[in-house]
Amino acid sequence: MEDSLRHEIxxxxxxxxxxxxxxxxxxxxxxxxLSHKEWNEIKLHPRYGAMxxxxxGYSINVVKNxxxxxxxxxxxxxxxxxxxxxxxxxxxxxRICDSYDAMRSIRSYRKPVTHDEAIEDLIKNxxxxxIDLLKKFIELDFNKLENYYK
Numbered sequence: 133m134e135d136s137l138r139h140e141i142x143x144x145x146x147x148x149x150x151x152x153x154x155x156x157x158x159x160x161x162x163x164x165x166l167s168h169k170e171w172n173e174i175k176l177h178p179r180y181g182a183m184x185x186x187x188x189g190y191s192i193n194v195v196k197n198x199x200x201x202x203x204x205x206x207x208x209x210x211x212x213x214x215x216x217x218x219x220x221x222x223x224x225x226x227r228i229c230d231s232y233d234a235m236r237s238i239r240s241y242r243k244p245v246t247h248d249e250a251i252e253d254l255i256k257n258x259x260x261x262x263i264d265l266l267k268k269f270i271e272l273d274f275n276k277l278e279n280y281y282k
Contacts, residue, residue: 141222143190144197148226151181151198163240175210178202197222201230204260216262224262228254228269231261247274 152160155177159170166174182199200223203209205216209227219227235250245253251270258266 137193137221140191140193141197141225144194144201144222145226145229147185147190147194148181148198148201148230149177150184151177151179153184154180161240165241175202178211193220193222196220197226199223201226203227205262206259208260219262224265228261228265231257232269 155173159166159173162170178199178201182195185195185198197220199211200214200219203212203214203219203223204227205219205224207213207215231254232250235245235253236247238244254261254266254270
C-alpha cells in the first residue's frame with residue numbers, strides 16, 4: 133500500500149465520526165432505545181462528517197471514507213446501501229475497526245463486551261465486512277491493546 137493511501141486511511145479513521153459533533157448531544161448520550169427519528173438523525177453523521185472534511189480541504193478519498201464508513205458489504209449499511217467493491221478500502225477498514233470499538237467501549241445504553249465476544253460477533257456478521265480485511269483484523273495481536281479497555 134502506498135504511503136499516501138495509508139495516510140489517508142489513518143486520517144479518515146481519526147475523523148470518521150466528526151459528523152457526530154453536529155448531532156444533538158442528548159441523542160448521542162441517550163441511555164435508552166432511540167426513537168425512529170433519533171436513529172435517522174444518528175445515521176446522518178457520515179454525511180455531516182464528509183461535508184465537514186470537504187469544507188476543511190481534505191482529499192476526496194478521506195471524504196469518501198468518512199461518508200461510507202457505515203456501509204456493509206451485503207448492502208445493509210447506510211447512507212447509500214452500497215455493496216462490496218463499491219465501498220472504498222478505507223471505509224471498509226474503518227467499518228471493521230469501528231464495529232469492534234463500539235462493542236468494546238462503554239456506552240450510555242450498554243456495557244462493553246469482551247474481546248472474544250466482539251470477535252465472535254464480527255465473525256457471526258461476516259457478511260457485513262470484507263472477508264480479506266476481517267481475517268487480517270482477527271489475526272492482529274490484541275494483547276497490546278487490552279490496557280485501553282480496563
